[in-house]
Amino acid sequence: AQSVAQPEDQVNVAEGNPLTVKCTYSVSGNPYLFWYVQYPNRGLQFLLKYITGDNLVKGSYGFEAEFNKSQTSFHLKKPSALVSDSALYFCAVRDPYSGAGSYQLTFGKGTKLSVIP
């Protein structure tokens, strides 16, 4: 079975500082990994995904994530945080070997990012 964990309910960072939002996963094979962001009163917006290839994935709004197979992690990063980055961030995983009939994304509980001016 596939699972994903976001160990931090909340992350606070000062504007201009680098930010990291953590995600670890568990799958039986090589995973497909996603990051989504949810702003207040909005649906989820796709940020980036890892399918295969380069372990460093670049996405929207200056975000990037690094796939680390040995640590089963896919942490979201940004070199310099903006106040407008304050939102709820969700990591999601899909196991390509989950078996016939199930192609579902499994989402983490979300991490609330607060960027302090």
Place this chain on the structure above:
Amino acid sequence: ETGVTQTPRHLVMGMTNKKSLKCEQHLGHNAMYWYKQSAKKPLELMFVYNFKEQTENNSVPSRFSPECPNSSHLFLHLHTLQPEDSALYLCASSQEYYRIPETQYFGPGTRLLVL
């Protein structure tokens, strides 16, 4: 906006009421999804439709009844709900359900309160 719209945005209903949530996608996708988002819990996938056919039902109580008349529209019919059903209901779409990899595009959600 993402090309996926949901109406209404807010809904308050009593436990004996019947209401429907509507989702429409303008992206030319063939798969549509209903998710339930409760506070401090992971998103829960409820239903998936692929080319108008229901492909997933994650043990959702029968008081939730989905309908997908075509690839662009998805409904969630609600009746005799419980207060614990209060949540944000999100609709999403993707090119196809079985295409690997998939990116899902979400609507803004309907905030449901059951009294």
